[in-house]
Each structure stands twice: as C-alpha cells, then as structure tokens.
Amino acid sequence: MSNKIVKLDKLTINKIAAGEVIERPASVVKELVENSIDAQSRKITINIQEGGKKTVEVIDDGMGMESNDARLSINRHTTSKINNADDLFSIHSLGFRGEALASIVSVAQVEIITKTEESDLGIHLVIEGGEIVSDKQASAPKGTLISVKNLFFNVPVRRKFLKTTSTEVNHITEYVTKLALANPSISFTLTHNGKDILTAPKGDLIAQITAIFGENIARACLPINKKENDYTVTGFITKPEFSRKSKDYLYIFVNGRAVTNKVISEAVLRGYGTSVPHNRYPIIFLYFDLPPDEVDVNVHPTKKEIRFSNEAKVYALIESATRESLEKSGLKLFETVTETRHKPTTLTSIETKSLESSKKKLPVSVSPRERPDYTIVKSKEQRIDKFLPITDKNIELLEKSFERKKSIRVLGIIKDTYIVAETQEGLFLCDQHAAHEKINYEKYIRQIKKKSVSIQQLLAPVSVTLKPSEFEIIESIKENLKSFGFEIEIFGKNEILIRSIPAIMGVTIEFNSAKDMIDIFKTNVSEIKEKLDLEDLGFIKEIVSIFACRRSIKAGDKITLDRAELLLKELLELEEPFACPHGRPTIIILNEKYIEELFKRDYR
Ligand SMILES: Nc1ncnc2c1ncn2[C@@H]1O[C@H](COP(=O)(O)OP(=O)(O)OP(=O)(O)O)[C@@H](O)[C@H]1O
Ligand SMILES: [Mg+2]
Structure with missing residues (x-):
C-alpha cells in the first residue's frame, strides 16, 4: 500500500504560511516598510501600482544587506533580529519571526537590490516561485529596494479575492499613515500609479499630524503626558467636539507598533467621560511605552493584537492621563459614563400588583x-x-x-x-x-x-x-x-x-x-x-x-x-x-x- 502522508515541498509550506502573514497588498507594504524601519532608515519611499496588485516597491536608505544575508533573507525563519526563544520576551524590533520575506517570495515575483555602507557594490536578486533565478552584483546606493510584482500570481484563488483597487489603496494608505505616525523621525512618501498620495516629512509628531491630517486637527491637539514607574503615555488627544462616528481615528501605538487594543481605547473613552457621546470616538494619537517583557506581541501573525501582563495598571494610567490632559486644557471635569440606565416601571409590574391587591373586589x-x-x-x-x-x-x-x-x-x-x-x-x-x-x-x-x-x-x-x-x-x-x-x-x-x-x-x-x-x-x-x-x-x-x-x-x-x-x-x-x-x-x-x-x- 502506498503511503498516504507525504512531506510538503518548501514552496507549498511557504505558500500555506504566507496565507497568515500576507493577506493583501497592504500586508506586503507593512512587512517591507517594517523591515526598512528596523534597518534604521531615515527615508522610505513606497510606490504602488494598481492598488499594489501589480507592484509594490519599497525603497529605503537603511543599513542594507551583505550579499549572503540577502540570499538568506528570503528563507523561512532567517532573521537578524532575534537569536533564540528568550529574545522573544524582549523584542525591540518590528520584525522577529524571519517569515515575511519567505512568505512574500512564495506568492509573488520579487526583486531585491541592496547595499551596505561598507561594500562597494550591492547585489541584485531576482526571485521567482521562491527560488533565486538571477543573482548579480549591481551598483546601488546604500539601502534596500524591494519590488514585489503580481501578488498571488501563483495562488489564483487568493488573487480573485483581492478587493477593488481603491479599497486596497485605502488599506495601504492607512498602514503607511500609522507607520509614519509611529516614526516621526523618518520621512515617508507614498505614490499610487505615479501620483503622490501621502508625504510625511520627518520632523516632530505635530508636523506629521499637520502633513497628514491638516491644520484643523493639528490645532485641536492637546498634549497627553504621564509617567508612572516604567509606563509612559505621550502624544496628543483632541478636543471632544472633534469626535468622529468611526473608530478610524484612534491611533494607538504600543512600543512603537500601531495596534488596536481594547484596554487602551476603552480607558481613553472613559477618560473623556460623557464629553464624547455614546457611539462616537475622539481623535487620538497615543503612544504607550512599557518594558517589552510586559507586553506580548506574538499573539497574532500580523502582530496587530497585543496583550498586557497587567491590564488594570495600563487602564488606570491611560484613563487618568486622558482626564488630566482634558482638564489641563481648561475643559471642565466631565462626569464619567456609568453603565446603568434608568429602568422604567414596566406595565406588567403595575398590572400584577394592582390586580393582586384588588382581586377580591373584582367580580x-x-x-x-x-x-x-x-x-x-x-x-x-x-x-x-x-x-x-x-x-x-x-x-x-x-x-x-x-x-x-x-x-x-x-x-x-x-x-x-x-x-x-x-x-x-x-x-x-x-x-x-x-x-x-x-x-x-x-x-x-x-x-x-x-x-x-x-x-x-x-x-x-x-x-x-x-x-x-x-x-x-x-x-x-x-x-x-x-x-x-x-x-x-x-x-x-x-x-x-x-x-x-x-x-x-x-x-x-x-x-x-x-x-x-x-x-x-x-x-x-x-x-x-x-x-x-x-x-x-x-x-x-x-x-x-x-x-x-x-x-x-x-x-x-x-x-x-x-x-x-x-x-x-x-x-x-x-x-x-x-x-x-x-x-x-x-x-x-x-x-x-x-x-x-x-x-x-x-x-x-
Ligand atoms: N529593508 C531591509 N534592510 C535591511 N535588511 C533587511 C531589509 N529587509 C529585510 N532585511 C533582512 O532580512 C531578514 C528577513 O526579513 P523578514 O522580514 O523575512 O524577517 P524579520 O523582519 O526578521 O521577521 P518578520 O517575519 O517578523 O518580519 C531581516 O531579519 C533582515 O535582516
Ligand atoms: Mg520583517
């Protein structure tokens, strides 16, 4: 009888794994830009075509890779960022799994051009189906250029599920916005089909906010600042009247990473009390830093979710920091929202009572x-x-x-x-x-x-x-x-x-x-x-x-x-x-x- 169990080949394994990390063009942008940030770049340019479905190209001026490292980088579990499992509990970089490039090269056609400060020449790799098909020396500036073409060309089912170009552009723009806000000292440029979409010059946070969101929002910003032991909150919140119907303006960064986190967002809302109506959300740019070993970022493959070891402490600090920031800006103390709602006396209860008491009299x-x-x-x-x-x-x-x-x-x-x-x-x-x-x-x-x-x-x-x-x-x-x-x-x-x-x-x-x-x-x-x-x-x-x-x-x-x-x-x-x-x-x-x-x- 022939064996039923077979070992999957490398490309298939990587394609399966890619399913978790690379969902859409925006995930490619996120992974590539995070690598550029980890490589200490000061200037990052992202060029996309057709909502990233045709091309995503990220160019940085970071530390680059030596030829051998570049060849290794596209393999699974190759990373320069951690050495062993213990390092997982004190992560300072955005990447750490050594999976992103391996996943990307398994589902797209990729080219890498990279050069370090020390080398005279850089290297130019062309990768198809996860394999290097061309490997040449090339003259290049210090830094890295990675171009990803025809995403999911070999996974037609996934390609079919990609959304319209404008939806993909929207996702990418939102990611780049978050990455820019998380890194005000880096300048970001995003273009789509050759047209400028976002330019965030390097500078301080308020300069970034002004460039991305316009002067009105920048003017409404109130500083938030609080430190307790080794927990710190910084950034800006905005006046309650700037609240929005959608949660899309809650920008939360934990240890430099854009996240969505209920503990933090609920603490902020509580800090605002009743000044922001139910079902509306303030605009915030909130940066929370804590020792890396008190936050688990390895909860979800895309690292969007995080978990705190002491949620109550986080909640208390953020809530009070929000309230104090509003008070300092001369906004009066707001009554905090309570969960209880006034309960009307129900008709049934009146009925039963009155019927009971008057039973005898009723024929x-x-x-x-x-x-x-x-x-x-x-x-x-x-x-x-x-x-x-x-x-x-x-x-x-x-x-x-x-x-x-x-x-x-x-x-x-x-x-x-x-x-x-x-x-x-x-x-x-x-x-x-x-x-x-x-x-x-x-x-x-x-x-x-x-x-x-x-x-x-x-x-x-x-x-x-x-x-x-x-x-x-x-x-x-x-x-x-x-x-x-x-x-x-x-x-x-x-x-x-x-x-x-x-x-x-x-x-x-x-x-x-x-x-x-x-x-x-x-x-x-x-x-x-x-x-x-x-x-x-x-x-x-x-x-x-x-x-x-x-x-x-x-x-x-x-x-x-x-x-x-x-x-x-x-x-x-x-x-x-x-x-x-x-x-x-x-x-x-x-x-x-x-x-x-x-x-x-x-x-x-
Ligand atoms: N733009 C870049 N500049 C310099 N080195 C890079 C760049 N992109 C990737 N690398 C190198 O390639 C390695 C592999 O990158 P990859 O994104 O696959 O993994 P990672 O960033 O270590 O972890 P993760 O899978 O969590 O992103 C990195 O550890 C880094 O050494
Ligand atoms: Mg990475």
Whole structure:
C-alpha cells in the first residue's frame, strides 16, 4: 500500500504560511516598510501600482544587506533580529519571526537590490516561485529596494479575492499613515500609479499630524503626558467636539507598533467621560511605552493584537492621563459614563400588583391569556382588528384606510415630544422626531428611485480636510454620490468641498455633519457604487438620520397642533408608517380594550 502522508515541498509550506502573514497588498507594504524601519532608515519611499496588485516597491536608505544575508533573507525563519526563544520576551524590533520575506517570495515575483555602507557594490536578486533565478552584483546606493510584482500570481484563488483597487489603496494608505505616525523621525512618501498620495516629512509628531491630517486637527491637539514607574503615555488627544462616528481615528501605538487594543481605547473613552457621546470616538494619537517583557506581541501573525501582563495598571494610567490632559486644557471635569440606565416601571409590574391587591373586589379576575393585546403596531399588515374587538363595523372601517386618516384628532403634545391623538383604534401616541425622520427617509428613497433627487446648492460650500486614505475613497465615489444628491469637488491636496446636498436635508450643513457624512460614505463604498437593494440601503438610513438629528423636528421642539396633525397625516400616507428607518416604533396605539382593562371596567 502506498503511503498516504507525504512531506510538503518548501514552496507549498511557504505558500500555506504566507496565507497568515500576507493577506493583501497592504500586508506586503507593512512587512517591507517594517523591515526598512528596523534597518534604521531615515527615508522610505513606497510606490504602488494598481492598488499594489501589480507592484509594490519599497525603497529605503537603511543599513542594507551583505550579499549572503540577502540570499538568506528570503528563507523561512532567517532573521537578524532575534537569536533564540528568550529574545522573544524582549523584542525591540518590528520584525522577529524571519517569515515575511519567505512568505512574500512564495506568492509573488520579487526583486531585491541592496547595499551596505561598507561594500562597494550591492547585489541584485531576482526571485521567482521562491527560488533565486538571477543573482548579480549591481551598483546601488546604500539601502534596500524591494519590488514585489503580481501578488498571488501563483495562488489564483487568493488573487480573485483581492478587493477593488481603491479599497486596497485605502488599506495601504492607512498602514503607511500609522507607520509614519509611529516614526516621526523618518520621512515617508507614498505614490499610487505615479501620483503622490501621502508625504510625511520627518520632523516632530505635530508636523506629521499637520502633513497628514491638516491644520484643523493639528490645532485641536492637546498634549497627553504621564509617567508612572516604567509606563509612559505621550502624544496628543483632541478636543471632544472633534469626535468622529468611526473608530478610524484612534491611533494607538504600543512600543512603537500601531495596534488596536481594547484596554487602551476603552480607558481613553472613559477618560473623556460623557464629553464624547455614546457611539462616537475622539481623535487620538497615543503612544504607550512599557518594558517589552510586559507586553506580548506574538499573539497574532500580523502582530496587530497585543496583550498586557497587567491590564488594570495600563487602564488606570491611560484613563487618568486622558482626564488630566482634558482638564489641563481648561475643559471642565466631565462626569464619567456609568453603565446603568434608568429602568422604567414596566406595565406588567403595575398590572400584577394592582390586580393582586384588588382581586377580591373584582367580580371576575382576568387571566393573562384573555387579556386584550397591548401591542406596538409594526406594519399595516398587522391588522388593527387585532387590537379591537372584532365587529363588522370595525372591519368595514379598516378596509377604507383613508377613513383612518380622517378620523385622527390631535389632542395635544406631551413633553414637546409625543403627539397624543384619538383615533378609531384608541389612544394614539406618536414620536414626532421619529415620524419626521421616517417621512423624510421615504421621500428621499422615492426620489433616488426616480433618479430625480432634488438638490440644494449650498450658499457657502463646506470644506472638509480628509486624511489621505479617506481622500482616495471619496475621489473614487465622487461621481456615484451625485445620484444621491451630493456634489463634491476635489479641492487641493487633501481637501474637498461639499457643494450640494439633497434638498430634503435642508439648505445648510454644519461642519460636524459634513464630517459624519464622510465617515458614512467611507464605510459604505460598495453600497454607494453598486446601489444594491435600495429598499434596504443602510447607507441612506444613516445619512437621513444624521440630517434628521439636526434638521427634522426633534424631540423637545415645540410644534403647533396643526403641524402635528399634518405630520400624522403625512406619516399615515406612507406604505409602512409604523417604524422609523432604524426600526424603532413611530406610533404606539393603546386600544380601547386595553384602556378599559387598566380602569378595571372589564367586569361588564
Ligand atoms: N529593508 C531591509 N534592510 C535591511 N535588511 C533587511 C531589509 N529587509 C529585510 N532585511 C533582512 O532580512 C531578514 C528577513 O526579513 P523578514 O522580514 O523575512 O524577517 P524579520 O523582519 O526578521 O521577521 P518578520 O517575519 O517578523 O518580519 C531581516 O531579519 C533582515 O535582516
Ligand atoms: Mg520583517
């Protein structure tokens, strides 16, 4: 019988391993640039073509490699950065596994040109399928150039899964942004198809922030600085009003490595207290340094995740550092967010209690099963007959739905929030803000479907500075956004002008809403490009709710009874009037039978 188990060849082993380290062109950029940083470069240039799918080229002026080292570098587990397992617990370099180059050469066509200070000539290697196919001496400046072409050319399945060019460019730009912020003393340049995307000259951190994010954000920066034993926090946080809808502006660096880490981000949010609303995130550039043996970076193949040996200590330091930084800048002390929410007394509890105590007096006790429904109406299909004792008269009434609209009588508005009305069905409560949001949403969807979104030209166009990764994305969807009523003009290197918005959203747009809109566009690129199922575009719901929050009738706004009546009529004309775009109810009906029960009139 032949053997079933065979030893895989070197290329196959490396291709499998590459699956973990090299997911996409951005991973190639990350690995190559990290190598350049480890090689003490001062200037790093990254040139990519077709979102890195065609070429990723990284050129540095670092220490370079001797010929033999260069040949060895593409083998698995060859590294100059650690010698043995003990070194794993005190890692000072970004690389340490000796895997990156081996992985890259197994899934792409690679060339390396490198020279050290000491050698007169450099070496030029051409590698294909993981093997060196050309090995020559070459004159070259000190440093290293690595070019990676046709990523995944020999792994078609992976190549197929690569995202669109703009998505890949966005990932790469975001990585380079992080690497630049982590290393202000190094100058970074990123180009795509020959066009400059990001230039971060070397200098101090604030110079980097200004170059990448623009002056507005740089001006909003508040220094954060705290040291406790051998833990230090430095960097900048920004004023709470600069908060964003997305987490993309939480730049966290631990021992020089960009990471996402919940302990740190939650500690920062807690430090901000209630000054940053729920579900929003401040812009931060936070650098946390601690002894290498108190952090484990070897948790995940891409090293993005880390673990602290003393999380509580990290949390406490970051939280207090954040709070102190805000206080020092003259911002008043904010109450910290508490987890508990006010719990309303539930109707069931009142019911049981009152029923218990008055049991004896009630001639017939009502068993829960027989109780009439008290329900939130969710759709027109959910026939009102469910709420009413069925009589012929009612059914007739339901059939002519317009009758319902006619029969609404607004009684008043409570707390400037809920419209109270009387209808055939009973007592009718309507959340005025949700109702208005729903009406606007439906109008907007109708216009988009008819391809006739009415547009409001802004008297004063709003200018927004974008970070480089956002800029690429917005540029790529600029044309698509027109059909949604947004006209955007590219203005300057990292700036856009919003020239028009859908008329339904008003005549002006605040700067903060504009920023939120960009965040929404950014996270919904495929929906915007492909206009998937219009009925369920999360993107439109989000856009409408931004404007709704600021524009539509808000809870707490005073409206006249006539206006309220109009609003209800408009709402009830919709196909699905009973829930706002986010699925929250707009209307609650307390039917007659339910009210009767509350008043214990059901002995009849
Ligand atoms: N740009 C460069 N300049 C100088 N030396 C380099 C450069 N790139 C790679 N090397 C050398 O090649 C070796 C292998 O690189 P590789 O990225 O595969 O592994 P690593 O950086 O040691 O570990 P990791 O797999 O964690 O990145 C490095 O240890 C380094 O000695
Ligand atoms: Mg490396």
